[in-house]
Amino acid sequence: MWARILSLIVKELLALTRDPRGRLVLVxxxxxxxxxxxxxxTLEVRNVDIAIVNLDHGRWGREIVARIEASSTFDEVIVLSSVGEITDVIDSGRALAAIHIPQDFSRDIEAGRTAHAQIVLDGRRANAAQILFGYINRIVAGVGATARPLPVLTDGVVRHWFNPNxxxxxxxxxxxxxxxxxxxxxxxxxxxxxxxxxxxxxxxxxxxxxxxxxxxxxxxxxxxxxxxxxxxxxxxxxxxxxxxxxxxxxxxxxxxxxxxxxxxxxxxxxxxxxxxxxxxxxxxxxxxxxxxxxxxxxxxxxxxxxxxxxxxxxxxxxxxxxxxxxxxxxxxxxxxxxxxxxxxxxxxxxxxxxxxxxxxxxxxx
Amino acid sequence: MTRPRQLGSLGRIAALARKEAKQIRRDPSSAVIVLFLPLFLLFLFGYGISLDAASVRLGVVLEERGPDARSLADAYSNAPDFEVLLYPSRAEAERALRANQLRGFLVIPPDFSQRLHARGSWPAQIHIVTDGSQPNTAEIVANYSQGVLATWSTQFARDRGVASTPAISIEPRFWFNEDLRTRYNLVPGSIALVMTIIGTLLTALVVAREWERGTLEAVFATPVSALELLASKFIPYFLLALATMAACVAAAIFLFGVPFRGSFLAILALTAAFLAPALGQGLLISSAAKNQFVASQLALFSGFLPAMLLSGFMFEIESMPEPIRAITAIIPARYFVTGLQTVFLAGDVWEVLLPVILKMLGLGAVLLFFAWRVTPKRIA
Known part of the structure; x- marks a missing residue:
């Protein structure tokens, strides 16, 4: 019985590999x-384009733009001159995100208030947009900490086991x-x-x-x-x-x-x-x-x-x-x-x- | 047959296409292929793929049981994204992580409260350990855990009057998908995947089957040219795929509630443009392979897997290394995914749709040309 099965297996393997194309597609x-x-x-977001409208004339708006431009995440930083242009760059997919820094941004910071910036992200690519928001949030938080250092009470030390990086x-x-x-x-x-x-x-x-x-x-x-x-x-x-x-x-x-x-x-x-x-x-x-x-x-x-x-x-x-x-x-x-x-x-x-x-x-x- | 009729080229194509359509109709599996399978797949994808972590199993190890440590542990238990399980020791949490019972665990060390209450020893540390063997989830666990900790610390500081106003806050707005439902993005992407299966795989087998059965030799004995033969295969499967697409779009809108902000004309144009390369690829494979086993392997590896992994559906194309980004340029599903996501979520943005349609038609022309070239005109 085993001899019979063996010969059938050999026949099947031959049928698959006899044709050179058949052999090739298996390997x-x-x-x-x-x-x-x-x-x-890859899970990183890289080489994406981002748009910025900076209506602030102060130091902190410029600081954010500078740090975004220095980041290696972005391929091109598109500078817009008005909020109205955001719709176009996002709709057409030319930028994954657009940051809007309003007029009184630096003045609010200097006066001890919280300055509010807005960011529009392309929800068609929800996953990438979310990851990108994380990156930008980190950059902006860094600028915020430079502008007004706050006490840091707690710190979560992250360690990824089995695959540290x-x-x-x-x-x-x-x-x-x-x-x-x-x-x-x-x-x-x-x-x-x-x-x-x-x-x-x-x-x-x-x-x-x-x-x-x-x-x-x-x-x-x-x-x-x-x-x-x-x-x-x-x-x-x-x-x-x-x-x-x-x-x-x-x-x-x-x-x-x-x-x-x-x-x-x-x-x-x-x-x-x-x-x-x-x-x-x-x-x-x-x-x-x-x-x-x-x-x-x-x-x-x-x-x-x-x-x-x-x-x-x-x-x-x-x-x-x-x-x-x-x-x-x-x-x-x-x-x-x-x-x-x-x-x-x-x-x-x-x-x-x-x-x-x-x-x-x-x-x- | 009373008298032999001389058919023109169009007549020959029509006759062959009719024969093909009859063959499709007679095969009981065709209803399964056209309607049941796509909807079944779409249904599973729509419910099955969600990147919104709903309940991540997180272990918590309290090495200190003061009120602050417990309050922090409660903050994790109350967070909507976590299902918190308490472990008595690090060693046991480690074992559970290794056994895949947890996606991560936190350790609140013995000196946590002490450091939290002494201004000089800030920041008080906790340890967040994730299962790095699932990098995607590991990243989410780390970010969510940090978020819960940050919220808890802000509250703690405010209760003790040490809080001060942060300098900057940034508010995100996600256009086209305000609540960030990944289903809205994934369902249009899944449609592209399903249509690749239907378009490429099915046609890949059609001509290969005729080669294998030897029925093509009979066709070659007639005045039918290679071009007419390809057209007669293309047309019925094109119509079949359009029917499938209609079913998929209906399911996306009515079953999954994906907003449809574009027009039916735009989606028809996109689908027709996509089918040129999808069917072209299938016909090229089958003419070149002449054997259903080889054809199906090729369709699997050049159609289905790239559509899943290289189309931007699962992984961002821009983040891929340069040579691989170059490869994605010739994957039709890539353009279809972009086009569908735009038509569904953003509307008829022709600035996006037109280039995508032209690229798909260009790819289709090239693939169909090669399919025509490899289809022999006569028996060797």
Whole structure:
């Protein structure tokens, strides 16, 4: 029986890699993506343009303008001469923010009152606008402290553990490792059965001496091997090329990866069992991939989602595996914690794989 | 068929497009693709992606239990953004942070009250520890924690008469999205993502499928040219995608309550312009790949992921390194995201929309040209 399965696996791997383009798409795009996305993703706001209307003739208005101009955050500082021009620069997107320093600004400060400045931000880019407001607030507060030093009663000393400088790459690379291996596993598996159905060669497999379990194993194994190999390359690149620390246990990471891939392959197999054409299989794969990524905690923390959706994310293998990859890479997560996050993966795999097998049988009878 | 009819070029395109449309209609999965899948995705994105931290789990370790320390801890408990959990020691809070049960914790050290009450030893320090493995959340936790502390200190100083008026205050006003609901920005962005999936992925598979099945050879035996063949694929999927777009816009307005300040004409122009490069990319991929597996991999890596990560939807383009910013220039979704956010939230600002539309049409022309070039005219 093993010899039969092995020969089917070899046949499947050959089918995938026989075509030079097929070989290439398994290797090149994932690597290119890893590098591009790693460096593309940043939380800083840089190189933005800002507009300033300074109607104040005193020293403090000039001081604010000078400090904004000296800041490396901004690409260009657009000087406006009237408040009316703000609408235009913001609407057209030429500046992300516009600061308005009113006429009596310095006089208010010198008289011991609080001077009020306004800032208009482009809410179309709410996230960047908020971060930028934080920066500007800090600059303006600095000017305020120079103008009138106030006693500082308390101080919060911030320390970011596991990633002291908040290098975004350290977060991004393990996340991409999880996401891209998932994509590969799903696409390779869903398409292999659908393609044989479409070409009619699936019937030949059914009349071969292989039984259905053996066929299923033969169909799952290539996806598993290819994505595990991809994962291994990514781990090596993360550590040796991209400088991401790997503090935790590598064997436990692999153990979790095995169950993660098993859970994902179960989904892939299920989709391919219900699809008649490759097009349907791909659409099905997408109907899984897109929500899995969006609801994994990668783009936005799971805690921010509504209760019912948080409950729904429990069935998402990527969500659990992300906790594990980040935990193993950056946090030296204790073994017990890794295992308790692997447990949901085992449960998901033990549902998706039999469900796929059942669907597979139901559709081939 | 009584007599052979000589069709003109337009007639041939129409006939092939009709055949394509029939094929789409007969496939039961097409209703799923056009309506169900986009709305399902939009629904999940609309509810699932929120950058407004709602309840961040924050640990508090009181190494001192004086009234001031407790009052500060209460200030954190009462802050709307935090769900505060008390830990008896640093070690236990550390363990919880490592186990992913907390996003950060505060330590109020034993000398806090003492330093707070002695003018000479100001500032009294507290420690804010965050989980840096989630940099985004870490930054939010640090900022919110500092904010709560600052508010509490101001109140403390005022109660004791040490307060004085600050020199400057700066008031922010967020135009187009006054309450900063991230949903307003993310839903239009999600539409661009969904439309990329529908436009590029679907068409990527169409021609590849015909190659794989060998039905293209039959088409090549007819007078149909490569250009006519591409047009006949483009038209039905263009109309299909417009229907999807209509459903997405309706969902954005009525389901998610995103304000729609622009005109339908503007959004139609944007969508039509976006579909040129989106479908062009799909057709180019499928003509070049001739194999559905390769086509789907390419569509995934050149369509979906860049639309998600390089379009400005998740990460700011301006902050990216120069070479990557250059790459984003050829990603159609980038322009679509900008255009949609403007039409929805700001209105018909043609100063923004026109350049975006022209760039998308330009990209579309290039992609369709290459798709035409790689489609062989005859069987090799």
């Amino acid at each position: 090149a795009p994932p690597l290119i993506q890893l590098f591009i996305f790693t460096f593309a993703a 908040l290098v975004y790459r350290w977060f991004m690379v393990p996340a991409l490792l999880a996401m891209i291996t998932m994509l590969t596993a799903i696409v390779v598996t869903t398409l292999s059965i659908a393609r044989e159905r479409e070409l009619g060669t699936f019937d030949q497999l059914l009349v071969s001496p292989l039984n259905q379990t053996e066929i299923m194993l033969g169909k799952v194994a290539p996806g598993f091997l290819i994505s595990a190999a991809q994962g291994t390359i990514f781990i090596a690149l993360a550590v040796f090329a991209l400088g991401v620390p790997l503090l935790g246990s590598l064997p436990l990471l692999y153990l979790a990866m095995v169950f993660f891939l098993a859970a994902v392959l179960g989904v892939g197999l299920f989709i391919s069992a219900i699809s008649a054409t490759q097009q349907q299989a791909i659409i099905g794969a997408f109907a899984f991939i897109a929500p899995a990524i969006m609801l994994s905690g990668f783009g936005a923390p799971v805690e921010n989602m509504p209760e019912w959706l948080q409950a729904f994310t429990m069935i998402n293998p990527l969500r659990h595996f992300l906790v594990i990859v980040h935990g193993v890479f950056l946090k030296d997560m204790p073994a017990l914690e890794i295992l308790s996050n692997t447990a949901p993966l085992i449960i998901i795999a033990s549902i998706t794989l039999p469900a796929a097998a059942w669907m597979f049988r139901a559709r081939t009878q």
